[in-house]
Amino acid sequence: MFREVGFEKTTMRAIAAEAGVSVGNAYYYFASKDELVQELYRQVQDDHAALAAQAIAEQTAAGKTDLASRLKATLHAGLDVMAPYHRFGADFIATAIRPASAVNPFSADSLQARAESLSIFRTAVEGSKPQVPKKLRADLPELLWLGYMGITLFWVYDASEGQRRTRRLVDGAAPLIARGLQLARVPGVGKIIDEVLDLSRSVRK
Known part of the structure; x- marks a missing residue:
């Protein structure tokens, strides 16, 4: 129903009717539409993890x-x-972007889905060869996840066919990020990287 009529127009009553259960029964399992969104978050992360693992395995085989x-x-x-x-996506972002929203991806309610998404990026980082500079390994998965949030926002408003502009963004950004990380090994530049990491850690406390 989210896909067909949008987030705002989807109601718990309509969901219950579509599922063939009473409204009371629906509320027994999910106290609100927001809880259903959290379940959707987790489902999307599970699917992302499985598909990413398959894609990485294919890259490794090649x-x-x-x-x-x-x-x-x-x-x-x-x-x-x-x-x-x-x-x-746009309707959903309008709801999720509010700081107090339970479906905000940065909220406490989204902790499990956020942790699962971080794990996906941690897998990408930890298995890479050559390895990411040691000083970056602990922080990089979360920084990449934050970047992914930005890409997701771009994707939401990408009206190009098949969101091809977002695909081009990914194809261009991934190698730029990888090359930029190698600068951490360059004398002098490493100090700047340290300052960036310190700033990142300070705002995430």
């Missing part, structure tokens, strides 16, 4: 173990999983 290839595969897998929900 001899591509670098971070850019693994990150590109992971991001495209996320876009593939979200594709059926593009129609109601």
